[in-house]
Amino acid sequence: MSASKKLKLGVLASGGGTNLQSIIDQCQQQQIDAEIVLVLCNNPGAGALDRAEKAGLPNTCINHRDFEAREAFDEAVVAALQEAGVELVVLAGFMRIISEVFVAAFPNRIINIHPALLPSFPGLHVQKKAIEYGARFSGCTVHFVDTGVDTGPIIMQAVVPILDEDTEDSLAARILQQEHKIYPRAIQLIAEDRIKIDGRRVRIDDSVDAEAALINPPL
Numbered sequence: 294m295s296a297s298k299k300l301k302l303g304v305l306a307s308g309g310g311t312n313l314q315s316i317i318d319q320c321q322q323q324q325i326d327a328e329i330v331l332v333l334c335n336n337p338g339a340g341a342l343d344r345a346e347k348a349g350l351p352n353t354c355i356n357h358r359d360f361e362a363r364e365a366f367d368e369a370v371v372a373a374l375q376e377a378g379v380e381l382v383v384l385a386g387f388m389r390i391i392s393e394v395f396v397a398a399f400p401n402r403i404i405n406i407h408p409a410l411l412p413s414f415p416g417l418h419v420q421k422k423a424i425e426y427g428a429r430f431s432g433c434t435v436h437f438v439d440t441g442v443d444t445g446p447i448i449m450q451a452v453v454p455i456l457d458e459d460t461e462d463s464l465a466a467r468i469l470q471q472e473h474k475i476y477p478r479a480i481q482l483i484a485e486d487r488i489k490i491d492g493r494r495v496r497i498d499d500s501v502d503a504e505a506a507l508i509n510p511p512l
């Protein structure tokens with residue numbers, strides 16, 4: 294890690310927060326040039342709040358049920374993120390659709406992780422959908438967030454095989470292992486300013502193994 298200024302992250306979560314944990318760990322171990330300045334949950338029971346407390350991180354719950362309109366909830370979230378000085382918004386299992394108000398406040402500064410290989414299988418229950426479709430591979434995708442559902446430009450993906458014996462849970466667990474690797478890595482690429490958005494394409498200043506291929510079943 295360089296001695297450069299740390300990128301200030303606001304992490305938004307609704308559930309257990311294992312992706313949050315992997316980002317906490319990599320920040321603490323100084324493997325990424327970032328610091329979490331706010332953990333924000335929309336759900337008072339979110340395990341992510343316990344993880345934030347345990348790590349001594351600023352955290353807050355803004356309950357979406359207290360707001361009549363999606364925009365009013367988003368305005369409150371944006372105000373909290375701005376107040377904390379957040380530079381990059383990291384959605385980590387945040388189960389709310391983001392409105393125009395939110396996207397406009399952080400242009401190209403909101404990222405999400407999705408447990409499928411976008412543009413295949415956007416939305417919910419995607420591990421089950423990938424198995425039922427008969428796909429031989431699934432994986433996870435880190436992408437910029439726009440006002441669509443899982444439609445923004447793709448930053449990074451990891452691919453895992455789908456096995457004959459897979460259940461929704463076993464596939465989700467295999468994908469989650471990769472999520473915990475690629476999400477901190479994508480944050481680091483942004484912290485190092487190595488990412489440029491070119492229309493739908495994200496250009497990354499990095500080396501790539503052009504011969505790399507995964508084949509399932511193997512040759």
Ligand code: GRF
Nearest residue numbers: 309310311312386406407408
């Ligand atoms: C992950 O599968 C992520 O891809 C999706 O929501 C899940 C969050 O899991 N967006 P966790 O709360 O980080 O454990």
